Amino acid sequence: EKPFECKLCHQRSRDYSAMIKHLRTHNGASPYQCTICLEYCPSLSAMQKHMKGHKPEDIPPDWRIEKTYLYLCYV
Secondary structure, eight states, X not given: OOOEEETTTOOEESXXXXXXXXXXXXXXXXXXXXXXXXXXESSHHHHHHHHTXXXXXXXXXXXXXXXXXXXXXXX
């Protein structure tokens, strides 16, 4: 079973670390991408810190941190 799927090319992998390694084949893409300015972040904590730099009114009301993941998990 391969529960992780790349949002960029739809390749699937068995585990999170393999998916992160795969994402870096897309021009070094980090696993998180801001949905507001499209900047990439290398970690969840970096993405959370990055989001604090945006004005609250610029963040859509339905925004969730999961929307920044460049992968989907079907577990």
